[in-house]
Amino acid sequence: xxxxxxxxxxxxxxxxxxxSVHCIKNEELENEVAEIVKDVISSGCLNxxxxxxxxxxxxxxxxxxxKNNNITGLENFSxxxxxxxxxxxxxxxxxxxxxxxxxxxxxxxxxxxxxAKAYFxxxxxxxxxxxxxxxxxxxSLPFADNGAEHPLMEDILNxxxxxxxxxxxxxxxxxxxxxxxxxxxxxxIEEVVFSLSKNFPVQHLRIGMRCSRIDNDDPLFVYxxxxxxxxxxxxxxxxxxxxxxxxYNYDTYRSTQEKFSTELGVNPTKCVFFANSEDKFSExxxxxxxxxxxxxxxxxxxxxx
Numbered sequence: 001x002x003x004x005x006x007x008x009x010x011x012x013x014x015x016x017x018x019x020s021v022h023c024i025k026n027e028e029l030e031n032e033v034a035e036i037v038k039d040v041i042s043s044g045c046l047n048x049x050x051x052x053x054x055x056x057x058x059x060x061x062x063x064x065x066x067k068n069n070n071i072t073g074l075e076n077f078s079x080x081x082x083x084x085x086x087x088x089x090x091x092x093x094x095x096x097x098x099x100x101x102x103x104x105x106x107x108x109x110x111x112x113x114x115x116a117k118a119y120f121x122x123x124x125x126x127x128x129x130x131x132x133x134x135x136x137x138x139x140s141l142p143f144a145d146n147g148a149e150h151p152l153m154e155d156i157l158n159x160x161x162x163x164x165x166x167x168x169x170x171x172x173x174x175x176x177x178x179x180x181x182x183x184x185x186x187x188x189i190e191e192v193v194f195s196l197s198k199n200f201p202v203q204h205l206r207i208g209m210r211c212s213r214i215d216n217d218d219p220l221f222v223y224x225x226x227x228x229x230x231x232x233x234x235x236x237x238x239x240x241x242x243x244x245x246x247x248y249n250y251d252t253y254r255s256t257q258e259k260f261s262t263e264l265g266v267n268p269t270k271c272v273f274f275a276n277s278e279d280k281f282s283e284x285x286x287x288x289x290x291x292x293x294x295x296x297x298x299x300x301x302x303x304x305x
Contacts, residue, residue: 017305018293019284021144023201024176024249024273026300030201036239037205037232045235049227055234056080058241059209063174063194066246073184077192077211081224082234084206086172087111089193090138092210092220093168094119097136100166104138105152107145107288109170112138125287126156133163137188140170142177145288146276147269149181160188168193172208175199177271178250189213199249200240206230207237253299260295260304273299 013019045051060080064071083089094102094115102123104112116123126137137160143150150156160167167188172195174182184192195208207230215221223229250272257275261268266277273296284291298304 013284013286016283017297018281018295020297021198021273021294022296023198023203024253024296024299026201033201033236033240036236040232040235040239043235046231048231048235051231051238052082052224052227052229052234055207055238055241056082056209058238059194060211062241062246066174068178068247068250069174069180069182071182071184073186074182074192074211077184077189077213079212079215079221081210081212081220082229083193083195083208083210083220084230084233085197085203085208086170086193086195087208088206089191089208089210089220090115090168090170092218093136093138093191096218097166100134100136101132102138103131103135105143105145105150107143107286107290107292108138109140109144109172126152131156131159131163131165133165135163135165137165137167138170139167140172141182142173142180142269142271144173145286145292146290147173147177147271147274147292148179154183157183157186157188161186164188166190173198173271175246176249176273178247178254179270196237196240200244202233202236202240205233205236207233256299256302257295260298263304264293266293 098119102116102120103126106125106127139150142148165188168191169189170193174194176198190213192211193208197203210220253272257268257272261275265280266275268275273294275293276290278290281291281293284293286292
């Protein structure tokens with residue numbers, strides 16, 4: 001599919017019942033977040049110069065406390081920085097490697113396609129060409145299209161190790177998944193990024209974290225050190241991490257995801273609000289062999305439209 005047609009097709013998905021990806025619709029949790037915002041503002045979070053550092057340390061501990069997923073190697077990424085979602089960390093990574101060719105999998109987060117068109121002289125989906133030593137790779141885990149590990153993930157990471165290709169892994173779906181193997185032991189991985197936007201209704205508070213192997217004093221580290229950060233987002237994130245476990249969403253909604261999947265004749269994924277099908281719902285295709293459905297609007301209410 002030509003790149004512009006692919007872009008238009010991805011935009012069209014947002015208007016379909018199972019096409020738009022966001023956190024699980026939960027009015028009770030939305031009200032709770034609204035109260036947390038009031039509480040942290042009244043407690044002086046905007047004047048709390050250390051809130052982002054506390055948040056990052058708490059977030060890393062929270063991630064490692066999962067009982068539903070297997071995480072290895074994250075302890076090697078000890079240089080932490082508050083990020084406005086995962087998206088800000090992407091931009092810093094792109095800037096650092098803008099002279100390289102950007103590579104990402106088919107069906108990946110559409111922001112990478114937008115950035116490739118805007119910022120890179122050369123780019124290609126991973127499936128269309130062999131890796132080169134001058135490439136840079138970004139992909140999501142769980143993968144945005146299949147809600148699990150990408151089937152080529154380990155092969156690509158092994159190749160990146162050999163070719164010294166820098167890699168960023170986007171873990172924005174951590175906190176809504178179970179049974180995922182998060183293996184960060186590959187030396188090619190420079191950065192791993194996380195966000196709470198898919199876990200809780202805080203997408204407009206932009207609460208994320210970048211985990212790096214070293215502190216290279218790039219702009220994100222610099223403004224974290226100068227405490228020029230989103231203190232409201234960090235304070236709200238800190239409160240939510242204290243109230244909910246990283247396995248809360250998966251444990252709460254897994255049975256409903258399976259029920260919906262049975263009703264529609266599709267396959268539940270490791271990401272609790274996704275399901276896939278190879279032969280049904282072709283209108284949800286995002287450029288791969290599978291068609292991805294998102295149930296996040298309906299899991300809390302317990303029934304489909």
